[in-house]
Amino acid sequence: MxxxxxxxxxxxxxxxxxxxxxxxxxxxxxxxxxxxxxxxxxxxxxxxxxxxxxxxxxxxxxxxxxxxTGKDVKVLALVTPDKEAEAKEAGADYVGLDEYLQKIKDGWTDVDVIITMPSVMGKLGPLGRILGPRGLMPNPKTGTVTMDVAKAVSEVKAGxxxxxxxxxxxxxxxxxxxxxxxxxxxxxxxxxxxxxxxxxxxxxxxxxxxxxxxxxxxxxxxxxxxxxx
Missing domain, CATH: 3.30.190.20 (Ribosomal protein L1/L10, rRNA-binding domain)
Structure with a gap:
């Protein structure tokens, strides 16, 4: 002991x-x-x-x-171009889609929460083995798969x-x-x-x-x- x-x-x-x-x-x-x-x-x-x-x-x-939480939560918003501006305004630290999907494929996971849209979830499926064990896979039940991206980002940033x-x-x-x-x-x-x-x-x-x-x-x-x- x-x-x-x-x-x-x-x-x-x-x-x-x-x-x-x-x-x-x-x-x-x-x-x-x-x-x-x-x-x-x-x-x-x-x-x-x-x-x-x-x-x-x-x-x-x-x-x-x-x-x-007292912690500066790093948020990645994986969204289509039409949603990028609202994600940035809400305070997302990283905003984009294909370039970040590639970065994750290459092993980058330096975020605390990933927020995305229902239409993007199909692209995230193959990354489950990277995101799943780290607790980063978005889930509709936790509000991280949504069309109201700005609200989701704001809530995560607020605690x-x-x-x-x-x-x-x-x-x-x-x-x-x-x-x-x-x-x-x-x-x-x-x-x-x-x-x-x-x-x-x-x-x-x-x-x-x-x-x-x-x-x-x-x-x-x-x-x-x-x-x-």
């Missing part, structure tokens, strides 16, 4: 392992125990009582975090994220930065949790939200009381 540093021991000592914190308390505590020299990401991990192997228990969706339960039944998402106030972190966390509650599959039985943990880059995780959300 890796040896804990002095700072890691100090951080762990501040977490009461016999206590489940409220979202507000956990948000404040995560800030307190974060001691890296950069603006660390703050993440939430929610364990759900679902079996993701069954299609009727898959949990996937989108949420617009009220206080944004819209998509999430999906992994094979172990956990939803992971970045909900801000350590520089955020506790109120902003808890506001974003609550928005995601409430969205997950609304998406509860009818086939899921028993306890739906089993556990919630907040953590930042390289910090220990703080347990949140699922009954308090």
């Amino acid at each position: 890796a040896k804990l540093t002095k700072k890691q021991k100090e951080a762990l000592a501040k977490i009461d392992r016999n206590k489940l914190y409220s979202v507000n308390e956990a948000s404040a505590l995560v800030k307190e125990i974060t001691n890296v020299k950069f603006d660390a990401s703050v993440d939430i991990a929610v364990r759900l009582g679902v079996d993701p192997r069954k299609a009727n228990q898959m949990v996937r969706g989108v949420v617009t975090l009220p206080h944004g 819209k994220i998509d999430f999906k339960v992994d094979k172990t039944g956990i939803v992971h998402a970045a909900i801000g930065k350590a520089s955020f106030t506790p109120e902003k972190l808890s506001g974003n966390a609550n928005e995601l949790i409430q969205t997950l509650i609304k998406l509860k599959p009818t086939a899921a039985k028993g306890t739906y939200i089993k556990s919630i943990h907040l953590s930042s880059t390289m910090s220990p995780s703080v347990p949140v009381d699922p009954k308090a959300v």
Whole structure:
């Protein structure tokens, strides 16, 4: 087992392992125990009582975090020429079509989100093996395949994220930065949790939200009381 540093021991000592914190308390505590020299990401991990192997228990969706992610999201808009101007005006970092399709084919994936139009999806199919594993393949369910390209770009830039339960039944998402106030972190966390509650599959039985943990880059995780959300 890796040896804990002095700072890691100090951080762990501040977490009461016999206590489940409220979202507000956990948000404040995560800030307190974060001691890296950069603006660390703050993440939430929610364990759900679902079996993701069954299609009727898959949990996937989108949420617009009220206080944004704190990250400058790089957006590529793969659109036809008639949509290029609106994509640029909405704030897309890269706009075009064939030249970017070729760049992706050559291995370029230096973006966070790709937004495209239904008519272009056929051209993206062959790039699935490149985009899929990186979570970059546009999907109508997450609003990244749409005719309203400007709206989609604006929403992503404002803090819209998509999430999906992994094979172990956990939803992971970045909900801000350590520089955020506790109120902003808890506001974003609550928005995601409430969205997950609304998406509860009818086939899921028993306890739906089993556990919630907040953590930042390289910090220990703080347990949140699922009954308090």
